Amino acid sequence: MPVPPTVKLALVDDHTLFRKGLISLIEMVSSNYTIVFEADNGLDLQQKLNSDNQPDIILMDINMPGMDGFASVQWLNEHFPLIKILVVSMIEKEETIVKMLKLGVKGYLCKDVEPKELGEALNAIMNKGFYYTDFITGKLVHSLQNGQDASAKAEALNLMNDREKVFLQLACSEFTYNEIAAKMFLSPKTIDGYRNSLFEKLNVKSRVGLALYAVKHGLVQL
């Protein structure tokens, strides 16, 4: 039976106590993990990480002074894209989770999980390449359906009337306003009015702004 190769870990978290606790937990769970270094934020990480002590997995907090988890992950993606990242945060907000997943992190744990799950997560990341719990997957799929911010979308839709919504759809295209007017059986001058009204309501200044607003809020499907 081959000896399992030891997995190298690094921790990035501004709470010393939490870091130390994690380490003792990890050592308790299994002996084939080595902590190569600890850092208490992204800047510290940049200092301590070099090509000689590259960990396999970095356990990353999000809320940190100096350089937070998002910036740290982005930096790692650029400079050490092979290092796998497991987020360990107290934040359970959908937006935060999705943002991190978009950055390519391999797992996301809340700080209150059972120690056992931490072991499973590290294991899965080494073997399968990722560890996403049902909770995370649920958030992700949910965000997928509602574009992103369902309330923002609803709010946006609430601002306009039905004709304006139709107009907005057509404005997100290469039709001229004259063509749009024809399609809606209205005078170009009425279209003028819709546009001005939406400019004010949505706080944009040009047709491009209108289109970008619409896609940002999931009001048009590309």
Added chain:
Amino acid sequence: MPVPPTVKLALVDDHTLFRKGLISLIEMVSSNYTIVFEADNGLDLQQKLNSDNQPDIILMDINMPGMDGFASVQWLNEHFPLIKILVVSMIEKEETIVKMLKLGVKGYLCKDVEPKELGEALNAIMNKGFYYTDFITGKLVHSLQNGQDASAKAEALNLMNDREKVFLQLACSEFTYNEIAAKMFLSPKTIDGYRNSLFEKLNVKSRVGLALYAVKHGLVQL
């Protein structure tokens, strides 16, 4: 001990043999499932489904003549949003999977899974509300990172030179071309040239088209 309430299922698949096979499997796995009806495509489903025989879960194929899985799910979302959908398809393409997840399906199984997993999926959907395997989750997260079509994005980026890329970024805003020219330290006429060149390369006809192309291909982050 309470009797578990029977779960009502419906099948939508154009292959009779596969449908019958599925049914016998389900009956073998557990006795608390009832098949309320079968349909061999979306149109047939619309005929057979009414408010009296609403299933809890619909097992849905994708490739079907007449009305396919996508159209069927969209129709169900509009008319019977409470019915949970479990896709059972041979298609393993990321784009297809993600498209279905965006439509809010509660699970996605490939037709070659073990019978046991079908039972688990149905169970999970009834209890947790969804069933996403690691395979599906992996595809989803992967698509999330690469925007959508990584190759299409790369191809698009390949079409333009660096200055044009910068211009495109700035064009996706409410700046006028004069302002963009100032920001890029170029003559407005040069900006004119970039625009015309991109119009041709990206096959669009207006600045709005330019902006929509950019977001569609993940070239600008909103």
Added chain:
DNA sequence: GATTGATACAGGATTTTTCCTGTATTTACT
């Protein structure tokens, strides 16, 4: 040394977009 291609730029015209002010009609409310 001539040619080609890419890049930055101009003049000038046309179309589209944006903006401002103002009117007629309808509906709803007092």
Added chain:
DNA sequence: AGTAAATACAGGAAAAATCCTGTATCAATC
């Protein structure tokens, strides 16, 4: 009946976007 709000529309003008043709520079290629 009188008023207010919403809706559809106009005239007219300024700004921005679009389009076409043409030139100058530079670097690479033959």
